[in-house]
Amino acid sequence: MLDAAKTATRLLPRQINDEIALAKLELEHKKSKVSGVAIFAALALVFTVLLVIALVVAAIAGLATVVPLWLSALIICAALLVVVGISGLIGYKKFKSLLPLLPQQALRGIRHDIGIIKEGRDFDPSSLDRVELTKEQKKAAAAEADAAAAKAKAERAAKEAEHGPKANENELLARTAARREHLLGLREDLVSEADVKKQATYLVDTAKTRARETINLAASGAVGQAVETAKERWKPLAVLAVSATVCGLLLRKLLKK
Template sequence: MSGRHSGGTGRGLRISALPQTLKVIFKLAPRQLTDEIALAKAEIKRKGTQLGVAGAFFAVALVFVALLVIGLMVAAIMGLATIMPAWLAALLVSAVCLIIAAIGALIGLRKFKAVMPLVPEDTLRGLRYDLGIAKEGSAFDARVLDPNSEQYKAAKAAKEAAAAKARAEREAKAAAQPELGPAPTEAELRHRLDQRRTNLTGARDDLGRELDLKTQAQTLLAATQARLQVGKAQLSDKIAGFGSSARSSAGTPTSADVQNLAGQLKDRWKPLAVLAASAAALAVLVRRLMKG
């Protein structure tokens, strides 16, 4: 997507453009969110690769630490070999290591068994029980929570069948979708996000201008003043035309002509007076809004 949103406000009232502006925003926002998620996945993948490289260096360091421990063990054996046979020194060091390893393994195994299983079974069972009560009420059978009961096995089989059916539907839906081509690169995602962000900025600015009461009032006031000036000019032309026609006539104008002219002037000035009063009231309102 390219180009900036060109829904400018212009000189006239643009409240009618509000639906189109909102349509642009609602159209671009989901795409922007989708690309943001795709960009986040790309960043996580890139950082995961970097983390893997760092882990490889840590593994190399651990290998050399293990070699260091082996060297220390050899040094201990050779040190004891100065006061006893070498084979006895090696056997003694190995026995000490075996005893330490056995003690640590036994303690760890006992503590590990004490906390098994790792999942909070009682809490999960209570949640399942509460959900069952909420769904079925008194008809809920608590035996479906017992792994050794037939009800539990039947419910598990039904759940697995439903999961398999849902998986098959997802696979069929994925196979029916057209090929969208290769996934965009991180640079392409950033470029698309910048362009769409520019479009959203333009749409948001247009929306703000369209909903700005001061701007709309100023536009309405300017249009009213322009119409008032046009009306005054037309009235002046009419009066000048009546005057020239009266002077060019052969006789003196009658009272009927004078009354007709006065009636026409009265009919012309009434809407102009109303228009002028409305413009004055609107000007006062705009000034108060600007001061506020």
């Protein structure tokens, strides 16, 4: 039973890893389909832009019936430039009013609470304020981050090399199916062993109960027999005591007369 449990413990992580790999492959298939949808959406956007251009050209041609063609084009461009400038200015002001995008006060309060929980009154709230780094410090931090990322990538590549070449979808399906059957057999073995253990426990409990009942019956029989023996022995003694008492009373009366 212990070996089956160990085997199941060893197989379950592998099964989960293969299921994750299957999910990644499925996402890759969907990604290819999504890329096709994105291509058609980009084509629609391109034709929409062409439609807008055609409308602008039509507006220029219509205005050219009143003023010269070059002047009508400049007028349309100036109008579009004004619209773009106004829209950009409004968008910039709205975006600037939202900065910073994250709720800084709420995040600072959460970090403050965590610091108090960890350190108590020894916590320094000034440590929550962001320290502006110099260019050299920023470069050093970026270099450390790049080195850590390269190290993690190398470790991941070494781990993948230990496990061998990456399995394809068919191999993953076959491997997960075989491991699933193995896990099913292990479960059946564990269930059968648990049933045998329950039956053995039931038999042992039944034997203990019967032995206890036998001991109780034997003890009660012995007590009853001892009581009967005591009764048989004390009857003559009781008769003798009564007789002696009667004789004493008669003798006393005779002596008084």
